[in-house]
Each structure stands twice: as structure tokens, then as C-alpha cells.
Amino acid sequence: xxxxxxxxxxxxxxxxxxxxxxxxxxxxxxxxxxxxxxxxxxxxxxxxxxxxxxxxxxxxxxxxxxxxxxxxxxxxxxxxxxxxxxxxxxxxxxxxxxxxxxxxxxxxxxxxxxxxxxxxxxxxxxxxxxxxxxxxxxxxxxxxxxxxxxxxxxxxxxxxxxxxxxxxxxxxxxxxxxxxxxxxxxxxxxx
Numbered sequence: 001x002x003x004x005x006x007x008x009x010x011x012x013x014x015x016x017x018x019x020x021x022x023x024x025x026x027x028x029x030x031x032x033x034x035x036x037x038x039x040x041x042x043x044x045x046x047x048x049x050x051x052x053x054x055x056x057x058x059x060x061x062x063x064x065x066x067x068x069x070x071x072x073x074x075x076x077x078x079x080x081x082x083x084x085x086x087x088x089x090x091x092x093x094x095x096x097x098x099x100x101x102x103x104x105x106x107x108x109x110x111x112x113x114x115x116x117x118x119x120x121x122x123x124x125x126x127x128x129x130x131x132x133x134x135x136x137x138x139x140x141x142x143x144x145x146x147x148x149x150x151x152x153x154x155x156x157x158x159x160x161x162x163x164x165x166x167x168x169x170x171x172x173x174x175x176x177x178x179x180x181x182x183x184x185x186x187x188x189x190x191x
Contacts, residue, residue, distance in 0.1 A: 010074065010075065011073070011074050011117070011120070012073050012074075013073075013121060014070070015068055015071075015128070016069045016070070016071045017069075018058075020071055021058055021059070023071070023078045026109070027079075027081055027108075028050070028054055028055075028105070029050075029051060030109060030110050031105065032047055034145075039142045039143065039144045042167060043167060057104070061104065064085065064087065065086065066134070068086075069081060069084075070082045070083075070125060079108065079109045079112040080107060080108035080109060080112060080121055081107055081121070082103060082124070082125050084103055084104065084129070086099055086100070086132065086134060087101075087102065088100075089136065094136075094160075097133075097135055097136055099133075099134045100138065101129055102137070102140075103137065103140075106148075118151060122151075139157055
């Protein structure tokens with residue numbers, strides 16, 4: 001895909017396939033640990049189980065037309081990756097094209113963060129999306145991951161959704177929390 005030199009040696013970004021997935025495990029685990037550090041207070045899967053679940057998603061997504069993974073390497077070692085799922089459009093809310101991209105993962109090894117690798121990967125994502133004729137891109141970031149949010153906003157992406165969640169921590173019945181009594185109920189469509 002692309003090859004660039006940086007001041008610390010060769011850095012390449014190349015498209016990978018299913019054969020490259022196992023090389024990504026340490027980078028996923030690092031991202032999983034980062035998520036837990038910036039957004040504590042939730043029950044997270046153990047590292048091995050988290051990778052097993054994420055890897056199965058990658059396999060499924062790579063079977064779809066045009067989904068792709070880009071791997072950044074330095075001296076033959078993976079130091080970051082971006083995984084993009086391409087799915088059919090149009091979106092049911094926003095006007096989009098016939099295919100929509102979602103950046104499912106952007107991970108950079110902890111020792112390589114702050115060196116522009118994430119930006120390089122996102123540049124390569126944009127190049128590949130342009131080649132595929134896909135202009136619409138969704139990216140999710142943890143609410144507390146302000147660094148990631150700043151990176152995406154610098155690239156012209158804007159927040160459009162706030163995602164709320166209730167996790168059952170593996171129990172069959174969700175914990176129900178009664179809303180605080182405020183004296184009035186929200187109007188339909190406003191809650």
C-alpha cells in the first residue's frame with residue numbers, strides 16, 4: 001500500500017488479510033488494556049477472551065466485500081493497525097452512499113504512540129476508501145478516550161451519536177434501575 005521513512009527507521013503500512021490476524025493480538029491486547037485504563041468501572045473480558053471475540057469479528061468482516069486491515073510495521077514488527085468494515089448503505093438516518101465504512105479498530109503499540117503512526121494509518125485508510133469509492137466513515141471512541149476523540153476531530157470527523165449501555169456482567173437478568181423522580185417525564189422522542 002504505502003512505504004514511508006521516519007526518523008527512527010523504516011515504517012511501512014501494508015494491507016493484510018486473514019493470515020495477518022494472529023500478528024495483531026498483542027496490539028489488540030494493548031488497546032483492550034488502554035480501554036480499561038481510560039474507562040474504568042465496567043466489567044471487561046479477560047485479555048484472551050477479548051482477543052478471541054475480536055478475532056472472530058475480524059474473520060467475519062474480512063469475508064465481506066472490501067473490508068480491510070492495514071498493518072503498520074517497523075523492522076518487520078507490527079506496531080499498529082487499522083481495521084475497516086465496509087457494509088451496505090445507505091444509512092437509515094443520514095444521507096450516505098451505497099456503501100459505508102466503519103473504523104472498527106485503530107491500535108498503536110504503547111511504545112510507538114505519539115509518533116504519528118495513528119495518523120499514518122488513518123491517511124492510508126482514507127486512501128483505500130477513496131480507491132474503493134467509499135466516502136462515508138463512522139468511527140466510535142470510548143467516551144473517556146479524549147485523545148482518540150481529538151485525533152478524529154482534527155481529521156474533520158464530528159460526533160453524531162452518544163451511545164448509552166447497560167451491562168449485565170454476564171448475568172441472565174439485567175439490573176433494572178428506576179429513574180430518579182424529577183416530577184416530569186420526558187416527551188416521546190426526547191428520552
